[in-house]
Amino acid sequence: MTNESAQRAIGVAVLGLGTVGSEVARIIRDHSADLEARVGARLELRGVAVRRIDGDRGVPEELLTTDAESLVTQDDVDVVVEVIGGIELPRKLVLAALNAGKSVVTANKALLAEYTGELAEAAERQSVDLYFEAAVAGAIPVIRPLTQSLAGDRVDRVLGIVNGTTNFILSAMDETGADYADTLAEAGRLGYAEADPTADVEGFDAAAKAAILASIAFHTRVTAADVYREGISQISAADLDAARSLDCTIKLLSICERIVDADGSERVSARVYPALVPREHPLAGVNGAYNAVVVESANAGRLMFYGQGAGGAPTASAVMGDLVMAARNRVHGGRGPRESKYADLRIAPMGDIPTRYYVNMQVADRAGVLSAVAAEFAKREISISTVRQEGAGDGARLVVVTHLASDAALAETVAALAELESVTAVTSVLRLEGTSE
Amino acid sequence: MTNESAQRAIGVAVLGLGTVGSEVARIIRDHSADLEARVGARLELRGVAVRRIDGDRGVPEELLTTDAESLVTQDDVDVVVEVIGGIELPRKLVLAALNAGKSVVTANKALLAEYTGELAEAAERQSVDLYFEAAVAGAIPVIRPLTQSLAGDRVDRVLGIVNGTTNFILSAMDETGADYADTLAEAGRLGYAEADPTADVEGFDAAAKAAILASIAFHTRVTAADVYREGISQISAADLDAARSLDCTIKLLSICERIVDADGSERVSARVYPALVPREHPLAGVNGAYNAVVVESANAGRLMFYGQGAGGAPTASAVMGDLVMAARNRVHGGRGPRESKYADLRIAPMGDIPTRYYVNMQVADRAGVLSAVAAEFAKREISISTVRQEGAGDGARLVVVTHLASDAALAETVAALAELESVTAVTSVLRLEGTSE
Structure with missing residues (x-):
């Protein structure tokens, strides 16, 4: 982790050899000179964990192993790349890797969405990196x-x-x-x-x-x-x-x-x-x-x-960016950003959220329908932005777009509309987003 | 730079109090709790260098100084933010800051485009950060x-x-x-x-x-x-x-x-x-x-x-991101990415670059013009993508769009076209970019 180790290689273990894992292994092999210049040390693939060892997987067979648990704690491994998917198995492996002092790069959104806290705490205890750029929006840096x-x-x-x-x-x-x-x-x-x-x-x-x-x-x-x-x-x-x-x-x-x-x-x-x-x-x-x-x-x-x-190459690009950063930190010391949860805000339930609704109704073709519908919105103090009446007879429809109101009030209004005698059916309700209001 | 200093404050010096500098000073003041949580230590504004001390600048007067050189080497300053613009003065100040072991955040593209090498070497010698996200495209992370x-x-x-x-x-x-x-x-x-x-x-x-x-x-x-x-x-x-x-x-x-x-x-x-x-x-x-x-x-x-x-607030956002990262590195140890110049590629002159041209000519309204024009392109093996003839009489025009060819060959062709008897004037030449060819 310090400068005296700048010359030694950085050992990488990859968990999973699907489209992303294969791309990562290929890039480490094909671009070793560039990666070495960027990291400040050679990246060396120490092993790839797979479910079964069979056929040509584009990786030397001696690097393949079915014993992922041993691989992630192997002495010569510095960074573990997790691209197997699922939750419980990767959770166990990533935790084992972090607890053994390895930095981890993962593309696993399902795992992170459930267990970021636990994983981040393990990374914190060991002062190692947990990177996951590939978990959201593939190659796009977010x-x-x-x-x-x-x-x-x-x-x-x-x-x-x-x-x-x-x-x-x-x-x-x-x-x-x-x-x-x-x-x-x-x-x-x-x-x-x-x-x-x-x-x-x-x-x-x-x-x-x-x-x-x-x-x-x-x-x-x-x-x-x-x-x-x-x-x-x-x-x-x-x-x-x-x-x-x-x-x-x-x-x-x-x-x-x-x-x-x-x-x-x-x-x-x-x-x-x-x-x-x-x-x-x-x-x-x-x-x-x-x-x-x-x-x-x-x-x-x-x-x-x-x-x-998504896709193998774009996701691999994001994984490789994280891998280079984690490896650089092993060479030069330092860590990337760790979990930040200081604000600790409460979660607002959906009913409290101000949204706009689009409501599409099949209605009776007679006078007074609009007034009955509008009354339901008014009753809950929801302001209507536009109303459009379309068709006639059995095909008569009313399309209402509201201004911002609480989601709960809107949902209640829609339920009430469905009960109106003049409304045959509420055929569609969608929220409207991205407007300046 | 190490963990034992995690509790002390990080001293910040700002050079320049224009729209960006004022915003940076304001954010440090108004968002101190958030910034402290993110950095792991308080950010404290130690001084702001200005050309003249006058009037209300939104910063306590005792923090204003006209002596930028002393400010950047002050013992209690950890990070220097340079937002004065120009080249020679900021170059001197940024170098002095780096040489004194301060990390530097700058938004100064003109300075960087000329002296990144010199500045990066100074940062390297002192193992400090040189960040410049704000120098390109304001708030946009690039x-x-x-x-x-x-x-x-x-x-x-x-x-x-x-x-x-x-x-x-x-x-x-x-x-x-x-x-x-x-x-x-x-x-x-x-x-x-x-x-x-x-x-x-x-x-x-x-x-x-x-x-x-x-x-x-x-x-x-x-x-x-x-x-x-x-x-x-x-x-x-x-x-x-x-x-x-x-x-x-x-x-x-x-x-x-x-x-x-x-x-x-x-x-x-x-x-x-x-x-x-x-x-x-x-x-x-x-x-x-x-x-x-x-x-x-x-x-x-x-x-x-x-x-x-561009603009004060967006640019300040980028500067603040860099400032938080540089400050975090002071608290937790480690450094951000340093200059990477290992590829050391040569610069290709414009004449060698393959581009596409759009050429707009005023031409004589008679048969044979297109053939004479096309011959000039063919002579230099430039393939034409589209030709459009417009107008008649004195208003006759020819608009040619080429496929990819070397910029030198295209420039030579345009010069030859201007000499053609049937071409009254080459009124406009522009390159075409962003096509799939």
């Missing part, structure tokens, strides 16, 4: 900007498109007019959706990333369980049509927000749901498998980070 | 992503809009159709252009930033003198019209590129000029005083960073 570049600023909001699968599906639905089921199937065929797409389409992946972003943006421990979550499986072609008619598109957003209450106290909101986003908002143009994160802070104003959020 | 996040990747190209004044002018010309002189005057009235706008409109500011970006992206010392530079003062309303007809806009770009020669050896190109940019390119939508930097690398692919590139 962890480092938030923890370092904005270390002297006050972040108020983070708004991200951080799941490639859902963004691919919603972009395609917007472009082709196809419905959700067909587009999901197409995404699967093209390799953009997994055989079991639940973690992506139901927002679990985006929620894990929201927990990580909220934790670092607000210096508060936020776990996946603290994140309000809705997925995209209920979004229909008709919703995208309606969004277009409002000059919006629909995006699955991960939102982390500092909520300032009337008495000046602060809370954190972390939430994931599909929302209408105005076409002129920078996130509206982020399509396909691309990711982007918008950060709003007191002094920097609005920043946006854009790029490829 | 230095840290390039030096840290992409430390394990291979950057091939950086393409930036990094000067707010020229981007404001070009965006306004594109939007209003007004000419350059009127738009510059308007920019001055609105505070977007200085009384002497030369550094901005002639590309000197963008060139300094290109030198800094190229240095860190390619691990090579690149100074302002190595950067090829053209400004925007020759851009006319007619050029923007022509750009629009090609579905492009015009942007002043700072371009840093890795050039791989036929024998596999590598050189660096750093250059600044106004160029046509296709509307669908992410930089085309960056308007007004906003900045953006696109980074293309082997594994991460294309990343974009977007935000406010």
Whole structure:
């Protein structure tokens, strides 16, 4: 850890040899001269933990091992790269590595969203690094900007498109007019959706990333369980049509927000749901498998980070950046930013959050409908921004967009609308984000 | 510098009390609790160097001093923030600070573009930090992503809009159709252009930033003198019209590129000029005083960073991020990334760089003109992408867009075109960037 060791090599263990692990191993092998110049010492691959040793994996067979537990505590290993996925196994291995004084680089958002606290404490006890740039938005630097570049600023909001699968599906639905089921199937065929797409389409992946972003943006421990979550499986072609008619598109957003209450106290909101986003908002143009994160802070104003959020090579790029930094710290001494949780803000429940709603109703085609609907909003002091009446007869519809109101009041209003005699059905309710109000 | 000093305060000296310096002093005062939690020690403002002590500057008068040289070497100062601008005075002060073992944070691109080498060596000798995130693109994190996040990747190209004044002018010309002189005057009235706008409109500011970006992206010392530079003062309303007809806009770009020669050896190109940019390119939508930097690398692919590139608060945000990191290193030990120049690539002259040209000519309205013009391109083996003939009689024009060719061959062709009998005048020549070719 000190300068006298500057000449020795830095030993690296990689856990997992999927697309990211293979890329990391390849880069360490193919770019050793560049990496040595940047680290100040050679990076040497000491071993790669795999489930089974078979066939040509692009890594010399003598480096493969099924005994991950021994690998992570091996004397000649300095940095452990965890890219196996799952939670319990990587948790055990990462903890063992940290406890043995190894620095750790992980791309595992699910693990971090649940156990950052435990892992960070282990890293702290051993004065080693725990880096995880690849866990959110793949190759796009967001962890480092938030923890370092904005270390002297006050972040108020983070708004991200951080799941490639859902963004691919919603972009395609917007472009082709196809419905959700067909587009999901197409995404699967093209390799953009997994055989079991639940973690992506139901927002679990985006929620894990929201927990990580909220934790670092607000210096508060936020776990996946603290994140309000809705997925995209209920979004229909008709919703995208309606969004277009409002000059919006629909995006699955991960939102982390500092909520300032009337008495000046602060809370954190972390939430994931599909929302209408105005076409002129920078996130509206982020399509396909691309990711982007918008950060709003007191002094920097609005920043946006854009790029490829997934895939072997982009994720490996982020892992390698962390690996070089962790290795550099082993050579030159020092540590990267550690967990910062001093603000310790409470989590605000979804009902307290001010949002805007878009409500699409099938209504009776007769006078007085609008007045009955408007009364329900007025009763809860919710101000309406626009109303549009469309169609006639059985096809008569009413589309209402509100101003900001508490999510609880809006949800209550929607429930009341569904009970109105003149409202046949509330066919769609979505939140509207990214407007200046 | 070690853990036993974790409880003492970190002394900060600020050089300059303009818009950025005032903001920095204000943030240190107003956010002391947050900053202390993030640094691990209190930040204490030890003094602010100003040219004259007069009136209320928002800083307690006893902290103001005209003796910057004494301030930067004062025993109780740990980190010096340099925001005075100019070159020779800050060079002297920053060197004195570094030599006295202080870490330095500077926003001074002109200083860095000329003297990074000298300053980095002084920082190296004393094992202190030299941070300069604010020197390029204001609040937008680009230095840290390039030096840290992409430390394990291979950057091939950086393409930036990094000067707010020229981007404001070009965006306004594109939007209003007004000419350059009127738009510059308007920019001055609105505070977007200085009384002497030369550094901005002639590309000197963008060139300094290109030198800094190229240095860190390619691990090579690149100074302002190595950067090829053209400004925007020759851009006319007619050029923007022509750009629009090609579905492009015009942007002043700072371009840093890795050039791989036929024998596999590598050189660096750093250059600044106004160029046509296709509307669908992410930089085309960056308007007004906003900045953006696109980074293309082997594994991460294309990343974009977007935000406010200038102004007191955004620049102060970047300075404060650096200050917190430098202070943290004083408290916890360790150093941020130091200068990396191991690749030591040669600079490629502009003539060697492959670019695409747009050439707008006033021509005689008769048969054979196109053939004569095309012959000049063919003679130098330059392939033409599109040709458009417009108007008739005295207003006859020919607009040619080429494929990639060496800048030297293109320049030679343009010179030959001007000599053709059938070409009345070559009215405009611009490069085309950001296309997939």
